[in-house]
Amino acid sequence: IKINHFLYVYITMGSHPFGALKRCLKGISQTMLTSQLRELEEAGIISRKIYAEIPPRVEYKLTEFGLTLGPIIKSMADWGIQHKLNKETLDKGKKKHTQI
Numbered sequence: 001i002k003i004n005h006f007l008y009v010y011i012t013m014g015s016h017p018f019g020a021l022k023r024c025l026k027g028i029s030q031t032m033l034t035s036q037l038r039e040l041e042e043a044g045i046i047s048r049k050i051y052a053e054i055p056p057r058v059e060y061k062l063t064e065f066g067l068t069l070g071p072i073i074k075s076m077a078d079w080g081i082q083h084k085l086n087k088e089t090l091d092k093g094k095k096k097h098t099q100i
Contacts, residue, residue, distance in 0.1 A: 007036060008073055011046060015061035045069065 010016065010024050022033055037060060040046045045066035051057040 007033075007040075008069065011060060011062050012067075012070065015049070015059040017057055017059050021060065040066070 007021065007025060010021065016024075018033075018037075021037075022028070022030060025033060028036075037046065037048070041048050041060075044063055046060050047063050049059045049061075051059070
């Protein structure tokens, strides 16, 4: 399962309608978002609630199982931040070394 980090983080903040998820994830197509949501739902990571309204309304939220991914996602985000900082430090060192 490929989990969009931003989608996961946004859904951890509560249940959200499809339109709000689409607005939050700029640059993702409706088809791709629908595909990712279906995949996450099939894996039991999110649940979908359909409201019998006109126009139809659908909301998504994390399941108990989905919440267990929180520490893993946080560890990956922390690693990414540290990796970026290390890379920036190395890049600065290389520029400084070549200027000498």
